[in-house]
Amino acid sequence: MSRPFEHHVTDSPDAPVLPVRKRGLELVHDPLLNKGTGFPDSERDALGLRGLVPPQVVSIDDQASRIMENFHRQYSDLDRYSYLETLHDRNETLYYRVLLSHINELTPVIYTPVVGQACSQFAHIYQRARGMYFGAAEIAHFDSMVHNWPEDEVEIVVVTDGSRILGLGDLGANGMGIPIGKLSLYVVGAGFHPPRTLPVMLDVGTGNRALRDDPLYLGRRAERLTGPAYDEVVDAFVRAVHARWPHALIQFEDFSNDQAFRLLARYRDQVLCFNDDIQGTGAVTLAGILSALRITGQKLAEQRVVFLGAGSAARGIADTIVAGMMAEGGLSLEAARRQIWTLDSQGLVTLDRFDSLSEHKRPFAQDSAPIADLLDVIRTIKPTVLIGVCGQAGSFSEAAIREMHRHCERPIVFPLSNPTSKAECTADQAYAWTDGAALFASGSPFDPITRGGRLLVPGQCNNMYIFPGVGQGAISCRAAKVTDSMFYAAACTLASLVGEDSLSVGRLYPDLTLIREISVQIAVAVCEIAFAEGLAGIKRPNDLESFIRARMFEPRYVPYEAV
Numbered sequence: 001m002s003r004p005f006e007h008h009v010t011d012s013p014d015a016p017v018l019p020v021r022k023r024g025l026e027l028v029h030d031p032l033l034n035k036g037t038g039f040p041d042s043e044r045d046a047l048g049l050r051g052l053v054p055p056q057v058v059s060i061d062d063q064a065s066r067i068m069e070n071f072h073r074q075y076s077d078l079d080r081y082s083y084l085e086t087l088h089d090r091n092e093t094l095y096y097r098v099l100l101s102h103i104n105e106l107t108p109v110i111y112t113p114v115v116g117q118a119c120s121q122f123a124h125i126y127q128r129a130r131g132m133y134f135g136a137a138e139i140a141h142f143d144s145m146v147h148n149w150p151e152d153e154v155e156i157v158v159v160t161d162g163s164r165i166l167g168l169g170d171l172g173a174n175g176m177g178i179p180i181g182k183l184s185l186y187v188v189g190a191g192f193h194p195p196r197t198l199p200v201m202l203d204v205g206t207g208n209r210a211l212r213d214d215p216l217y218l219g220r221r222a223e224r225l226t227g228p229a230y231d232e233v234v235d236a237f238v239r240a241v242h243a244r245w246p247h248a249l250i251q252f253e254d255f256s257n258d259q260a261f262r263l264l265a266r267y268r269d270q271v272l273c274f275n276d277d278i279q280g281t282g283a284v285t286l287a288g289i290l291s292a293l294r295i296t297g298q299k300l301a302e303q304r305v306v307f308l309g310a311g312s313a314a315r316g317i318a319d320t321i322v323a324g325m326m327a328e329g330g331l332s333l334e335a336a337r338r339q340i341w342t343l344d345s346q347g348l349v350t351l352d353r354f355d356s357l358s359e360h361k362r363p364f365a366q367d368s369a370p371i372a373d374l375l376d377v378i379r380t381i382k383p384t385v386l387i388g389v390c391g392q393a394g395s396f397s398e399a400a401i402r403e404m405h406r407h408c409e410r411p412i413v414f415p416l417s418n419p420t421s422k423a424e425c426t427a428d429q430a431y432a433w434t435d436g437a438a439l440f441a442s443g444s445p446f447d448p449i450t451r452g453g454r455l456l457v458p459g460q461c462n463n464m465y466i467f468p469g470v471g472q473g474a475i476s477c478r479a480a481k482v483t484d485s486m487f488y489a490a491a492c493t494l495a496s497l498v499g500e501d502s503l504s505v506g507r508l509y510p511d512l513t514l515i516r517e518i519s520v521q522i523a524v525a526v527c528e529i530a531f532a533e534g535l536a537g538i539k540r541p542n543d544l545e546s547f548i549r550a551r552m553f554e555p556r557y558v559p560y561e562a563v
């Protein structure tokens with residue numbers, strides 16, 4: 001059977017010549033093979049390209065300069081997003097070259113915050129098919145549909161059902177922008193080969209009435225499935241993917257919490273998978289807190305942590321902090337949990353609400369009188385760490401942050417909700433309300449600021465520092481499953497890579513330009529756990545780090561050989 005795509009990956013960096021069957025415009029129009037003006041004369045002759053591209057042969061770096069010139073000419077964030085996606089759809093090598101060389105400038109466009117806007121408008125800015133849609137009505141075809149995808153070597157599948165896209169709620173099939181963005185970060189951050197990544201939308205309908213009424217909406221115009229009908233769709237999807245790509249890792253992303261915990265519990269021992277919002281967020285947040293504690297000289301086990309929001313992210317972070325308090329501070333599980341207070345939309349999560357609480361909130365229900373409001377909780381608890389994961393913009397009030405600072409010299413303030421429009425407070429606010437004393441990190445990026453002549457650089461506490469490396473580790477050693485201990489190791493590894501130069505300006509995370517190095521080190525740590533726990537599917541390579549590095553895709557033009 002002739003395959004629609006070539007095999008796009010050369011695994012031998014020493015002799016990277018790719019055999020190519022396509023010719024002429026068919027080649028130019030394949031984003032995984034296209035080099036545009038970058039095809040050298042020899043390939044223009046051998047591959048039937050003469051006359052099909054402008055005469056000048058342009059280096060990839062000069063192509064990248066043209067891209068950035070045009071990028072800077074775009075008027076709006078959405079234009080910039082669409083411009084980069086057009087490049088993504090035209091020439092993936094160049095897209096990743098540009099992303100990797102302008103990572104701080106472009107990550108906020110392909111990822112949070114702008115990807116949030118792109119998802120809201122997804123049906124209106126849609127240009128070209130990318131990834132796969134598994135619609136509830138097609139459930140009988142899932143097993144055959146997976147063979148419509150041309151790549152046999154898929155390694156990472158990021159799947160959402162669109163039910164909780166960032167802090168923007170149910171965006172239905174518009175949520176596809178999130179798996180696409182996350183997978184771009186897998187390639188940029190950990191060197192996955194682009195054709196080995198697969199973004200997926202599980203289209204089970206949407207509870208978002210405005211979307212269903214939008215004439216341009218591209219998803220199923222039906223109420224969101226729930227109960228057994230929903231479970232059947234997810235089950236059929238996991239089965240089909242696992243049958244076609246048995247070694248692939250499935251990342252569950254942006255599922256509402258009524259599904260997120262259940263699905264993780266159901267599949268985590270069955271297939272290679274994890275939930276990024278629970279586990280990835282837990283790891284990145286613990287790493288940031290550990291960095292902050294290097295500045296204050298305090299211990300994790302001494303911290304009193306208050307969460308505004310008690311959903312997927314809160315539970316994942318709380319569990320990871322508890323693991324840290326137990327491992328490093330010697331606390332018991334119960335003692336560690338007593339250091340953590342969570343608030344949901346009803347106020348403090350307390351034991352007297354136990355019967356009506358969702359399962360995931362119960363372990364953190366405190367034996368305390370009811371308190372409705374964050375300010376009163378802060379007054380009573382006197383937290384040292386405040387984490388916002390409620391998706392409510394501005395919900396860290398000036399009064400609340402000032403009150404926290406009254407009791408705590410260097411308050412750790414992490415408004416983690418995305419995109420920026422949902423952040424619990426801004427960096428400016430946190431620094432202003434604490435006279436620059438806040439140890440701050442946020443889910444979406446904020447610019448550095450200068451206060452009283454002092455440079456303060458807000459860190460970005462986002463799971464993007466974790467999932468690429470965890471994924472690379474799990475895939476490299478063919479892990480049988482992804483465990484919480486791997487995420488804990490990822491957190492400690494990330495924390496260990498924050499330099500004194502970063503801490504001196506209050507930045508609790510490494511600069512993003514280091515993401516590949518971070519991912520390599522996290523991947524090594526994850527593999528070591530897999531080897532130690534007997535979960536690896538390969539024999540341990542003598543030089544594990546080089547083994548991982550050799551797997552990584554570099555965005556450069558590989559010579560082609562006509563076949």
Ligand SMILES: NC(=O)C1=CN([C@@H]2O[C@H](COP(=O)(O)OP(=O)(O)OC[C@H]3O[C@@H](n4cnc5c(N)ncnc54)[C@H](O)[C@@H]3O)[C@@H](O)[C@H]2O)C=CC1
Nearest residue numbers: 166167257309310311312313344345390417418443462463
């Ligand atoms: N920075 C990062 O890496 C990550 C950030 N997030 C962000 O965190 C936010 C929450 O995500 P999830 O936990 O998955 O959502 P979720 O829906 O599971 O949890 C939201 C929680 O906020 C609570 N809440 C809503 N309104 C509230 C209010 N006014 N006061 C107090 N609590 C309130 C809800 O009761 C619920 O417990 C989103 O904005 C998401 O973008 C999520 C994952 C990673």
Ligand SMILES: CC(=O)C(=O)O
Nearest residue numbers: 166254277418462463
């Ligand atoms: C970062 C992320 O995963 C979220 O906001 O959902």
Ligand SMILES: [Mg+2]
Nearest residue numbers: 253254276277
């Ligand atoms: Mg997410």
